[in-house]
Every structure is written in structure tokens, then in C-alpha cells.
Amino acid sequence: MLGYFGPAGTFTHQALLSVSDEEAVALPSVAQALDAVRSGQIDGAVVPIENSVEGGVSATLDELIAGDPLVIVGEIVIPVTFGLYTRPGTRLEDVRHVLTHGHALAQVRQWLSRELPEALVTAAGSTAGAALEVADPGSRHDAAVCARVAGKIYGLDEVAYGIEDNPGAVTRFVMVGRPGPVPSRTGRDKTTLVAYMHEDRSGALLEILEQFAVRGVNLTRIESRPTKTFLGSYCFAIDAEGHLHDRRVTEALLGLHRICRDVIFLGSYARADKQPPDVPMGFSDADFHSATQWLATLERPNGDR
Ligand SMILES: O=C(O)C(=O)Cc1ccccc1
Numbered sequence: 534m535l536g537y538f539g540p541a542g543t544f545t546h547q548a549l550l551s552v553s554d555e556e557a558v559a560l561p562s563v564a565q566a567l568d569a570v571r572s573g574q575i576d577g578a579v580v581p582i583e584n585s586v587e588g589g590v591s592a593t594l595d596e597l598i599a600g601d602p603l604v605i606v607g608e609i610v611i612p613v614t615f616g617l618y619t620r621p622g623t624r625l626e627d628v629r630h631v632l633t634h635g636h637a638l639a640q641v642r643q644w645l646s647r648e649l650p651e652a653l654v655t656a657a658g659s660t661a662g663a664a665l666e667v668a669d670p671g672s673r674h675d676a677a678v679c680a681r682v683a684g685k686i687y688g689l690d691e692v693a694y695g696i697e698d699n700p701g702a703v704t705r706f707v708m709v710g711r712p713g714p715v716p717s718r719t720g721r722d723k724t725t726l727v728a729y730m731h732e733d734r735s736g737a738l739l740e741i742l743e744q745f746a747v748r749g750v751n752l753t754r755i756e757s758r759p760t761k762t763f764l765g766s767y768c769f770a771i772d773a774e775g776h777l778h779d780r781r782v783t784e785a786l787l788g789l790h791r792i793c794r795d796v797i798f799l800g801s802y803a804r805a806d807k808q809p810p811d812v813p814m815g816f817s818d819a820d821f822h823s824a825t826q827w828l829a830t831l832e833r834p835n836g837d838r
Contacts, residue, residue: 543683593707
């Protein structure tokens with residue numbers, strides 16, 4: 534059984550529906566969705582991780598790092614388009630209280646300040662949760678910023694659509710499971726990990742980046758997150774092109790492990806855009822293999838190469 538950050542009608546739900554028609558259970562928060570995977574209640578959960586406008590979903594990254602290990606087994610990228618949905622009968626000009634998820638708010642801020650400058654905006658657990666709350670006749674919130682499907686599910690009126698400030702925004706979601714065999718290499722993969730430095734000193738981040746650079750591994754994302762121990766203490770969440778079983782990625786991880794205090798492996802999985810990696814000359818598996826073979830010849834008698 535799979536799960537997702539719900540309730541029904543979230544963008545996360547749509548992401549899951551785009552890859553699976555299996556029955557799935559809605560969990561009310563990212564933390565609860567991931568804990569349900571940890572406890573074995575469900576086999577996998579879809580959660581949001583990154584948005585092209587607002588950046589990383591910190592709650593997800595933090596929950597993935599904390600607690601019993603979890604791994605990312607797949608990613609889904611979907612466009613996000615928002616509308617404003619009211620309790621039936623409420624017109625746009627009557628809206629006083631708007632409810633939505635923080636990441637949605639970040640993407641419609643200009644529209645809201647232009648069209649509803651007086652409205653009070655409150656953060657909700659999710660966009661669909663906001664729609665569910667607005668549908669309650671006793672609610673003090675009269676409008677939700679959410680997906681069209683959520684407006685429909687919870688019986689709201691659509692008073693505006695396509696209200697995002699940056700058309701073309703996409704959100705990236707991940708399917709998370711318990712640690713086990715890594716999904717097979719497709720040749721178009723990504724690897725996610727979190728690196729903790731030994732100490733705060735000049736060049737420490739450069740050394741982390743070097744492990745990838747000198748092995749021809751391109752990074753698609755790097756984000757610092759507080760380690761939550763003391764102010765100024767950070768770890769680095771990194772997405773790299775390639776699979777754990779690509780030699781250049783294996784070698785980069787070994788290098789990281791040698792120089793870091795800790796490295797959390799968060800999975801290798803097929804990338805959503807199916808882009809092949811740009812492997813520079815000298816960094817393919819075949820190149821590593823022939824270098825290993827050459828090394829083996831060095832100690833043969835009579836210079837037998
Ligand atoms: O609240 C939702 O619908 C979510 O799935 C999280 C989210 C919120 C805003 C943009 C993309 C995902």
C-alpha cells in the first residue's frame with residue numbers, strides 16, 4: 534500500500550496519481566507520511582521536496598534526515614497551477630480570509646496583494662486541507678488557494694484560475710521507501726545524500742564539492758540545512774547526476790565518506806526528466822575499468838603489460 538501527503542486533492546496526490554493507480558492512503562503531514570513508511574504501515578509515500586520558485590521543502594528534507602533511515606526510490610515532477618476557491622456564493626470581492634499552504638502562498642503572493650490587498654492570509658497544512666476547511670460553513674476562512682481538483686472535491690466555487698506569479702512553475706515530489714536494494718540503474722539517474730563536515734573551517738565545502746568535480750559528477754542541487762545543534766552548524770543536502778552503481782558516483786561517495794564526519798545516503802533513482810548525464814571523457818565505467826586493469830599490470834614480472 535502507498536501513501537501520500539494529503540488530504541485528497543493535494544498536488545502531492547496528483548503527483549502520485551500520475552504514476553500509480555493503486556489504492557493509496559492520505560496522511561495529514563509529511564512527518565506522518567514518512568513515519569507510516571518507517572513503521573511498515575505503508576510501503577512507500579509521496580511527499581513534496583522542491584519547487585522551482587520557492588526552493589526546497591525544508592520539512593521534507595529534515596524529516597528524511599531525522600529518525601530511522603529512509604530512501605528515495607523515485608521522483609515525479611509536475612506543473613503547479615493554482616486557483617482561488619470560495620465557499621459557494623462568496624464572490625472574489627467578498628473574500629477576507631484566505632487559507633493555503635506556505636509553498637502555494639509563495640507562488641501567488643503578487644496576485645493576492647494585487648487582487649485582494651486587504652485579505653488576511655493564513656498558512657494551512659496543505660492546499661487541499663485549506664479547501665476542506667473553507668468548505669466548512671462555520672469556518673472564518675472564505676477562500677483557499679489550491680488545485681482545481683481540490684476545489685471540485687470539496688464543493689467550492691472557482692473565482693480565479695491560473696493565479697500563479699510565475700507561469701511554468703513545477704514541483705518535484707519523491708517516492709520514499711525503507712532501505713533495501715537500490716532501484717536498478719537506468720543510465721539516467723540521480724543520487725541524493727546529505728554530507729556533514731568534521732568541523733567548520735575554510736575550504737571544507739570546497740573539499741566536499743571536489744569529490745564530485747574531480748570525478749566528473751555534475752550536481753543538480755545543493756542546499757544547506759541547519760544541523761539543529763547550534764547556530765552556524767550546517768549540513769549539505771546534495772543531488773548528484775548518476776547512480777550509486779556508476780563508478781564515478783561510487784568513487785565520489787567513498788571520497789566523501791573519507792573526508793566527512795557523516796554521509797547519509799538518501800537513494801539512487803531514475804530521474805523524472807530522463808536526461809542522460811554529461812559524462813566527461815575519462816569518467817565512464819569503461820574508463821575506470823581499464824584504469825583498474827592497467828594498475829594490475831604494474832607489478833607483473835618482466836614488464837608483462
Ligand atoms: O499542499 C499541497 O497540495 C501539496 O502537495 C504541497 C504543495 C504545495 C504547493 C505547491 C506544491 C506542493
